[in-house]
Amino acid sequence: MAVKPKRPFVKLLSFALLTVPVFSSSVHAQEFLCDAIQVSATELPQLDQACPIGKGLWGKQKPKGQSSQFWIQCGVYSKPLSLDKAKNLYKHISKDVWLKPEGKTYRCLLGPYKQFSVASSELKQVQKEPGYKEAFIREIVRGAPAKPLKSESKSNPKKAPSEPAPVATPKPKPEVARAATVLPAVVAPSVDMAKSSPKKKLETEVSVRLATTINGVEYQVPYLMFSDDQFYMEHDLPWNRMSYERAYKTCYRQGMRLASADEWQALLDSGVMAKDKWPMHLPYWGAQKTGLFYSGKVNQLKGSSLLNVMCVK
Structure with missing residues (x-):
């Protein structure tokens, strides 16, 4: 089939x-x-x-x-x-x-x-x-x-x-x-959203898929609906893949920022990602163009790579 x-x-x-x-x-x-x-x-x-x-x-x-x-x-x-x-x-x-x-x-x-x-x-x-x-x-x-x-x-x-x-x-x-x-x-193709400005789409079409708070730090995984960003399927849901600049701006416009290596490790240690089915097959963008891998690695990457997006505050 x-x-x-x-x-x-x-x-x-x-x-x-x-x-x-x-x-x-x-x-x-x-x-x-x-x-x-x-x-x-x-x-x-x-x-x-x-x-x-x-x-x-x-x-x-x-x-x-x-x-x-x-x-x-x-x-x-x-x-x-x-x-x-x-x-x-x-x-x-x-x-x-x-x-x-x-x-x-x-x-x-x-x-x-x-x-x-x-x-x-x-x-x-x-x-x-x-x-x-x-x-x-x-x-x-x-x-x-x-x-x-x-x-x-x-x-x-x-x-x-x-x-x-x-x-x-x-x-x-x-x-x-x-x-x-x-x-x-x-x-995703550009489905008649070209008339909307990027700023308007970010402000009105952002859905917070996952959220948790660890040691006083709030973590969120946003999803930009009907955008021209690439996405991939995991847990039967689409998840955005963005460049570093796009991920940075997405978090900034939500009043948040990209996670540090220590904040990423705290999230991994909590076990929340596996329990609540967070996307884990691609790394996340971290602060200063770092790639945050589920294995625990934190590598310096090129900003053009298309990775998962997670914001913290």
């Missing part, structure tokens, strides 16, 4: 992969948002060509990095794999199915995974499905090198058939509170 979009006027979906690392010569790996699009509700989302997928781990090879991330490659196709054709994979995996266009072909990927053990376990189940016997793991190397491994032959894997047989499966449940998780983000 095809997945229906949450809003009838939505024509374009975009996705974000959270904290996919790129290994560089510096001590710490870089983290960024990896974009993707889904052009219809009956097609799999497609990763941007810039998204890293790493290199294959053949045979009994083990990860080369101590804190790498992983994909399962499920095949390479001459045309996009339909969502219905890929549904038989969901009963075996805790992540999502993606396509990555490469020239005239489409690479099928499952993930991303933070733990090699989880990827390996789910790979074994995926390989039992007809057409996916040659699936394998890809590693995005991150962190210090692992212990040296004996050299092994690296033969190229066979490509999976272009049309694996569909198997009816229950709709997978989204995961909660993971640091590297994939969730859809929807780009």
Whole structure:
């Protein structure tokens, strides 16, 4: 059964992969948002060509990095794999199915995974499905090198058939509170709101979705209805994704500000986010262009990143 979009006027979906690392010569790996699009509700989302997928781990090879991330490659196709054709994979995996266009072909990927053990376990189940016997793991190397491994032959894997047989499966449940998780983000069209000024929209169309008070600090998650801002779906609700400047102005016009690292940690320690189903799959903007991650990390980011918005006072 095809997945229906949450809003009838939505024509374009975009996705974000959270904290996919790129290994560089510096001590710490870089983290960024990896974009993707889904052009219809009956097609799999497609990763941007810039998204890293790493290199294959053949045979009994083990990860080369101590804190790498992983994909399962499920095949390479001459045309996009339909969502219905890929549904038989969901009963075996805790992540999502993606396509990555490469020239005239489409690479099928499952993930991303933070733990090699989880990827390996789910790979074994995926390989039992007809057409996916040659699936394998890809590693995005991150962190210090692992212990040296004996050299092994690296033969190229066979490509999976272009049309694996569909198997009816229950709709997978989204995961909660993971640091590297994939969730859809929807780009809303400008629905006859162009005549309203941005200031007027902010003042009249702001809905406070969530609120709590911790140690005398009030926390709010606003949502700008009918705006041109991007949003993504989590807990069956849309949540705004904004640049730093947009998030800063949204809080300022509500008489509030962006949270500090200490205020963010206090919110995490309270357990309110998991209890009340706060959006957690994307980081929040914090003061001074910091990204506040649910894992507890606080990283300096570019102001152009599109993140969750939370205001405090």
